[in-house]
Amino acid sequence: MDEAGWDVEPGDEIEPMVQAVGRLHKVCREAAGVSVVDLAEVMGYGEDLIRKIERGQRIPRPEFLDKADTVLKAQGHLRAFMEDMRKARYPKKVRKLAEMEGRAVELLLYSNHNIHGLLQTPEYTRALLKVRRPAYAQDELEQMVAARVARHSIFERSPAPDLSFVQEQVTLERPIGGKMVLRRQLEHLLELCKLPNVEVQVMPTRHEGHPGMSGLVELLKFEDGTAVGRSEGAFNGRPVSDLRQLRILELRYGIIRAEALSPRESHAFIEQALGRL
Incomplete structure (x- = not known):
């Protein structure tokens, strides 16, 4: 799994927000005069993944936005969406429950x-979800674990x-x-x-x-x-x-x-x- 984020579910209500964040990222990158290739090298992420984020096809992790804000000198405009993207990473049904x-x-x-679930440790959650059949893909499993742990707030x-x-x-x-x-x-x-x-x-x-x-x-x-x-x-x-x-x-x-x-x-x-x- 790439650590930049997760794919957006088509038709999800958070899709327009993710697309808006992607467009903002592109505007900040171009204003800074940084190419996708150069940004990928500095950030440590793949070029394809950055393009997906800018097209609104990938939900960026808060850490990604934090680092991109610094690299692109975005003056907090990207960081402003860190909490929104943290919530957007939850699966749709978990988002409503949270x-x-x-x-x-x-x-x-x-x-x-x-x-x-509100009482579970991350290790217990991960072990519990691993016994599901059909099994979750690894990135989906980690997304479910992260979403459940986030509810502990x-x-x-x-x-x-x-x-x-x-x-x-x-x-x-x-x-x-x-x-x-x-x-x-x-x-x-x-x-x-x-x-x-x-x-x-x-x-x-x-x-x-x-x-x-x-x-x-x-x-x-x-x-x-x-x-x-x-x-x-x-x-x-x-x-x-x-x-x-x-x-x-x-x-x-x-x-x-x-x-x-x-x-x-x-x-x-x-x-x-x-x-x-």
Whole structure:
């Protein structure tokens, strides 16, 4: 994979922005009197890739724009788009999810197959995505990992949202990526448990059943009183915002949360699971 960026998906809503950045790059390069050949040599990228960026066919990495701004003496005009291009690199469906998570004031999240994406370490995410079939291409895999890691900025937001996670016990024991990857993942979980706005609870396998048996449950609540949610076991897995449907998901999550170990008990459980590795 070339480190300059990723190809633009035709028809994606970010395509016009990427094209505009490409045109700006070309204007800055020509104003500086630098050829594509010379720029490629100085920047350390292929000529074809720079041409693709200028045609709007390739999403430039923020680092590329930062370096190009310096080399072309663009006075910050290229750097101004670094954050936009960082977001544009997310796959389309992840981009929308990240936007909603960025607005949410409360998140209620139950996971039963693997550790929730917001809690994952990069190594765990990479190992998890590698088992997908058909397999991701290497550049697509790294794009997915980068997008998921970027969503972790939710833990740095101010004011901080309230985050509630319930994890099935098996997700803390399945050694995805091997024992060392799982060990680092559990250590990361324990660190997140210390945050005042984060609650992590464990649903013990010994429980005979609960409303989450049919799959994940996710609820995102926003400051204006609206919300969006989804569950693999309701409404065909589609996102919903209807009040009656949201009430059903909230009821299910409430029961799941009540039947799980308390946050303090869960913290001790994760420590014990870590000690067994």
